[in-house]
Amino acid sequence: MEKRTKLAEIVKNQHDVILNDWVEFQLNATTLRRDLMKESELREQSREFLGLFTQAVQSGSDIGETIWKPVKDFLGQITRSRVLLGFTPSETATFIFSLKQPLFDVIRAAVKDPKDLVADLWTTTTLLDKLGLYVMELHQQNREEVIHRQQEELLELSTPVVQLFENILALPLIGTLDSARTQVVMENLLQRIVETGAMISIIDITGVPTVDTLVAQHLLKTVAAARLMGADCIISGIRPQIAQTIVHLGVDLSEVTTKATLADAFMIALQRTGATVTKSAATKTKG
């Protein structure tokens, strides 16, 4: 059992003083983000938190107890909103740590016996440290969730299938082609082949820095799947150094049409689909 301290009583009686001092501290902190958050909002959050804190602390300072749940839920809310606003972990945690000084001040004024004073200050500082660390952890978790979501969105965004011409699709790949990415790429491409009834798709790997056996295998699988849907593939963007490396690796791309540039691939695709390209009269006279 923890020793009964005066903290509970003091926060209840000195509520207004603490709130004012605390808001003052936050407004003067170097970590304040006036650009991201309004003063009125900060004041409102502080008032609500202090209310919940005062209530919980009446029953003890073990934040693992269910009585602390409303406090933690509220911290969860404000942490989430601060992560989205772009606060750093320390800027978010300042909300809790800046409450230390105002609490210390009122405790020091209220507790006369040195022994009791030490006990009260100790309880308060460990309690706030725990809550502060809790906020830091939440902040981290939230950031990871946000980053994960952004990565997934990026995955979708970075694999757009574009229609170049009637019957011709192009899939410009950029970056690392890992297994997760290949899955998305392949699904997008097959989907678009069905939607458009395209005969040829050009997979352009100009933006893929390294073609190792895994990337090669993924490309070959995509080509095979497209073929099953009735579309032929041309792989373009095979630079000379990539071509050499693929040959040394021993990867056999002889079953697939490959071209150095997307433009070359496009010309081949036009021929195969029966379209012809001629220079217009205007270009001829100019050139």
Added chain:
Amino acid sequence: MATLRDEIYPIRSSDDIVKVRQITREWALMQTFSLVDQTKIVTAASELARNTLEHGHGGEVRIQALQEGSRRGLRLTFVDQGPGIPDLAKALQDGFTTGNGMGLGLSGSKRLVNDFDIHSETGKGTTVMIARWK
């Protein structure tokens, strides 16, 4: 032979493989490798890093920038404490795989570099050393 730079990087996740590729490319540039030489050593590094992760259950790579007379080179040593390779000759054959890869990683990277050395002991782990000189 002088060692210009010598560092060790972990290989514990697929992000680490991307990192190994980036670092190898950086160091190859630092050693003023041609574009073809850069691509070859980076591709070999990618293969061996993936083997370390997938077959060796993770490990690390030591990367060294070397100079011998006017020759500059990069040496990469991949080390894991995984299951080891029971039959090296077989593993080095084109197309041999115990997983569902193409079975070209080991044999292919051997063709992409100047020096290739592999040691493996069943139950103890595998060490693969490669070097490319410009």
